[in-house]
Amino acid sequence: MYKTITLIAFIVVTASSIGQNINTNMEKSKMDTAKTESQWKKELTEEEYKVMRQCGTEPAFTGKYYNHKEKGEYLCAACGYKLFSSSTKYDSGSGWPSFYKPLVVDNIEEKVDKTYGMVRTEIVCSNCGSHLGHVFNDGPNPTGLRYCVNSVSLDFKAASDSIINRK
Numbered sequence: 001m002y003k004t005i006t007l008i009a010f011i012v013v014t015a016s017s018i019g020q021n022i023n024t025n026m027e028k029s030k031m032d033t034a035k036t037e038s039q040w041k042k043e044l045t046e047e048e049y050k051v052m053r054q055c056g057t058e059p060a061f062t063g064k065y066y067n068h069k070e071k072g073e074y075l076c077a078a079c080g081y082k083l084f085s086s087s088t089k090y091d092s093g094s095g096w097p098s099f100y101k102p103l104v105v106d107n108i109e110e111k112v113d114k115t116y117g118m119v120r121t122e123i124v125c126s127n128c129g130s131h132l133g134h135v136f137n138d139g140p141n142p143t144g145l146r147y148c149v150n151s152v153s154l155d156f157k158a159a160s161d162s163i164i165n166r167k
Helices: 002-034 037-043 046-052
Strands: 070-078 084-085 109-111 120-125 131-136 144-149 154-160
Touching: 037 046, 046 131, 084 144, 109 131
Parallel strands: none
Antiparallel strands: 070 084, 070 154, 109 120, 120 131, 131 144
């Protein structure tokens, strides 16, 4: 009986401890991207900083991914969060990489943007808060959305580098 109670206590304590470690690690990954602007300035190029931290825009038809056709995943250039799949990328004619839906919906946050006398929907990485671009309601089916993204805000991982998964 004593051994059974001891074993049960051990299992409960171990399970509790494992749960705490899992939660701590999840929180830590989010906290690791909570950087000061001075840290971001040191880590990003001048153009990356201007676009991702100051909500700038790269000139149309100049980004490395606007006409990119390779199969794989597009990641946040600042933190590596998965954002879009090449399977949802299309040529919008806008000069920026365009996608009709995110790879993982929760990895992109939407904010109201009232700059330049317009009302638009800004999209940012939900992990690190980096500006990605904007989403518009003029995209193709099945969503009718156009996620218009700055190439400088993206990194690319080719499908041949790993199996594409959803999170």
